[in-house]
Amino acid sequence: MKTPKPISPFRLSSLLRLQKDPNLALKLFQNPNPQHPKAHKPFRYSLLSYDLIVTKLGRVKMFDQMEQILQQMKQETRFDPPEILFCNVISFYGRARLPHRAVQMFDQMPSFRCQRTVKSFNSLLDALRRCGELPKVREIFMGMENYVNPDACTYNILIKACCVNGSLDDAWVVFDEMRRKGVRPNVVTFGTLIYGLCVDSRLKEAFKLKEDMKRIYGVKPNAFVYTSLIKGLCKIGELSLAFRLKEEMVTNKIELDAAVYSTLINALFKVGRKGEVSGNLEEMSVYGCKPDTVTYNAVINGFCKEKDFEAAFRILDEMVKNNCKPDIISYNVIIGGLCKEGKWIEANDLFEDLPRRGCSPDVVSYRTIFDGFCSWRRFKEAIFILEEMVFKGYGPYSASANKLLVGLCEEGNVEDLWKALNCLVNAKENVVDLDTWGLVISIVCKMDKLSNAFNLVDTLSALNAVN
C-alpha cells in the first residue's frame, strides 16, 4: 500500500477547522503526520493552525493543553502572533471565572512579541468584570490612560459593570465622562443603558433614551434595544404595547431576530394566550428568522407549565428535526415540570437518558430531580442522587435537604438519616437549617443508642468546620 502524502501546514489548518472534537484536534495538531515518524524536518506550523487549536481548546476550557500550545508558539520565530489571539485567551479565562489567569496572560503578552493596544486592555477589563472583580476593573481603568486611549468599548464595559451591579447612577456618571473625553457613544452604549433601565422597570426613562439616542446622538436603535424594551413591557403585562413595538421594528426596517420572538412567546404563555404561539412561530419564518434553542425552550417551558408534557416532548423531537440541538435547559425544564406533577418516574427516566442524548446534567438538573424525589417522599432515590451530586461537587437546595431530613425523621428511618447526614457533611455549604437540626438530634436520641448521638455530635462539628 502506498504511504499517503504528508500533511502540509496548510492542509493541517483545514483539517483542524473541520475537526469538531477538541481532543482529536489536539492529537492531530501534536502529530500531524503519524505515517511519517520523524523522517522529516520539524513541522512548520502556520499561525492559523495555532490560532485554531488555541481557540478550540479555550472554548472547552482545556486550559492546561492550551497553555502548552501557547508555550510552543512562543518559540516560533517565523511570525509574531496577533493581539486578537491573546484577547480571545483573556476572554476564555474571564468566562471560566479565572481572573488570575486572565491577568497573567495580559502580563505575558510582550514576551510573545505582541504589543498591547486598547483592545487587550478592554478584553482584560471585561474578563475581570465577568468575574465580579470590580475594584480591579477600576484600578486598571485608572492606570490604562498612561498607555492607551480608552475607546467606546472601554466605556461600554464600565457601563455594563455598573448596570449589572445595580448602580444605574454610576452608569450615568461613566456615560458623562465618556462624552467629556470626546468618545462618541454607540449603539452598544445605549443598548446597555436601556437594558439596565428596563431591568430596573424604569420604562419611561428607557423609552426617552431610545428617542434621545436617535434625535440627539444620531444612533439608530437596533434589535437589542427593542428586545430590552419589549421584555420590560411584557414584565408589566403590557403585551399589546410590546407587540406594537415589534411592528415598529418592521416599519423601521430593523431585522427581527429569534430573541424578540422568544421574549414574546414567553410572555404569551405567562398570560395564558398560548393559542397565539404557533401563529408567532409561523410569522418568524415569514421574516426569515429561525427559532433557536432559546425560542424552543420558551415553548417547552410554556407547555410544561400547562402540564402538557406530550407537547413538550413533541417540541424536543421538532428541534432535532430542525437541526436545533436541545440543551440542558430544554431538559431541565421538562424534568422540573414532571417532578412538580409527581411524575418522578418519567422525570428520572429523562434524567438518566441525558448522556445518551448528548447532554450532561448540570447543577440545576441534580437539584431539580433531587427536590422532586424529596417532595414526593422517594427518600431512597433522593439519597442515591444526593450521593452522586455531592460527589460531583454540587450541593442541593437547602429546602430540599431539609425536606429529606424531616421526612426521614418522621419515618424514623435512622439508617437512611445517617446516610443523608454523611452526604450533607461532604457538601460544600451547610444547607441544613437550625430547626431541622433540632429535630434530627431529638429523633436520633430517642430512636437510637446513645453512641449514635455522640457520632452525631461529630457530624455536627464537621459541618461547623465547613462553615
Place this chain on the structure above:
DNA sequence: TCGAGACTCT
C-alpha cells in the same frame, strides 16, 4: 470569543 439580549432552577 475585545463590548449588549431572549429560555430553566433559587
